[in-house]
Each structure stands twice: as C-alpha cells, then as structure tokens.
Amino acid sequence: MSSAMRFPTARTLVACVLACVMVQIVPAASPHAQAAKSCVLSFSLPEGTLLKYTNFSQIDQNFGGSDVSMNQTTDLEMKYGEKADSTGAARVDLRFGKVKSSLVMNGQLREWSPPIKLEGTEIRVFVTRKGAVARFEPGKGITGMSKKDDLRDVVDAMFVELPDTSVSIGGTWTQKIEEGKKEGQEPEIKGTAVYTLKKIEKKGDLEIAFIEAKANIKMNSETPAGMLVADGKIDVKAQIAVAGGYIVELKQSVDIRGAVVAKDPLTDKETKRETYVTRITEIKLQK
Secondary structure, eight states: OOGGGBBBBBBBOOOOOEEEEEOSSSSTSSSSTGGGOOEEOOOOOOOOOOEEEEEEEEEEEETEEHHHHHHEEEEEEEEEOOOTTSSSSSEEEEEEEEEEEEETTTTEEEEEOOOOOOOTTEEEEEETSSSSSEEEEEEEEOOOOGGGGHHHHHHHOOOOOSSSOOEEEEEEEEEEEEEETTTSOSSSEEEEEEEEEEEEETTTTEEEEEEEEEEEEEEEEETTTTTEEEEEEEEEEEEEEETTOOOEEEEEEEEEEEEEEEEOOOTTOHHHHHHHHEEEEEEEEOO
16 A cells, blocks of 8 residues: 555665765764765666565554454565666666565464565566656566556665755755546645655665655545545665665655545445554665
C-alpha cells in the first residue's frame, strides 16, 4: 500500500550518487567542522556496476478483528545498465533472486505464497539524476501481476528523491507526494516529505552520507476490501556511500491508521471497519 508512494514510500529510498565537496571554514579539530560539509547529490553509477542487496520487510495489519503479520526477505541485484538517455534518465535493471515469505494470522502460522512471484524476474527502471523514477518496464512472465503499477511498491522502494542543488549538513529539501491521481479527481495518496542531510562520516573504507526523511500523508484509495480512508506517517534513515552513490543501509517505517469503507452489494448498506497497517523495510548491501 503505502510503498507505492514516490518516497522511498510509503514507497521506499535507495541508490544515489553523492559527489561531496568538503568545505572547511574552521580547523578540523573544531566541533563545527562537520557542519561545514556539503554535498551535491546525483544518481549516477559507473556503467555496468552490479550491487547485491537483501531486502527485508515486515507488515503488521489489523482488519475486521484479525491480526495479520507477513515477513518477506528478497535477494536482488541492481545493475546500472546504461548512461542517461536524452531525457536524462539512466537504465537500471533490478534482478530478483531468492524470496522467502511467511504469514501469521491471529497467532497461527498459515500456508502462504506471495501473490506476485518475483523470484527469477527482472524489472527495467529508468531513473533521473534526482533519483526520480521516470518509467519502468517489467520483464515477461511475472506471475500474479495484473498491471504494471502492481510493482510500483517494489520499484519506488529502491530510490530516493534528491535536491536540485548542493546541500550542507543540516540542510533540507522537500518532495510533494501524489499517487493515483486521475483527471478531475484528488490523488489517492498525497502529502509532503522533508529530507535532511544529517552528517557525512567515514565508515571503514567508505565515506557515508546519512540522510533522514519524514512524511505525513493522507490516503483515499481503492482496495479489494473497499475504500481505505486513512492518515499515515513515514520515517526513513539511509546510509549512502559517497563514492559510487549506492546504498549501504536503509530503514523505512510506515504507520497507516484509518478505516475501510465498503457497501454490501445486496443490501447497499455501508460498512466501516477500523484498520491499521505498519510496515518496516530494511535494505542492506551485501559485501
């Protein structure tokens, strides 16, 4: 659900190049030296770069009195396939390996298989230097996919919106969130995300940019059970390697609370069921 947002959210943050320029306005020993650093953030990797990740997600939901918890771990590769095209978007191929998933309902482990089978499949994504997904094309043979947007959660989770200009430690930038907008109608998901560059640090052999983001959203979207009307909060913490711009670690938490409104097709009576959904996503680079 919320991961369908272009928030690396309720749809999800990843791989960006951070070309950093260090500006010392006080001696290095000064506690204010860190605040003097600034970065130009740009998604751009050497052509042919292959990065391997593990993506873990946990979704907890209560609907109609039933508690459901789903865990899923996915191995995937991100390959930077080509330089930017005439539109400024570069090709990135997401290749999915082993997928492990489990489902617990009301405390009981149930037989379960993810509805969309990603194992062994590929999605081709075109991403701008700002980390925005310009477009994406699923490969053939993805079982359970009824339309391309069924995979938007998966795609959006791997990229983060970047600022237009250089940003200093403590600097912020914003992103307008609008998903599912139809002509003449309000978007199904809308809100604003605020990103902050918290610090730039050495971690082993890597220089890392630490980014945090927060968003508040409102949802009014169709689901198989009815219309979901809810408010949501999203928090993201990401560690991104300066040299190469790939993600080292990412954690995103989403909390959605509201109600599902539906009409009985026989009686035309409207029902309203309170619901909540929490989702934690963790993405880690595998060395």
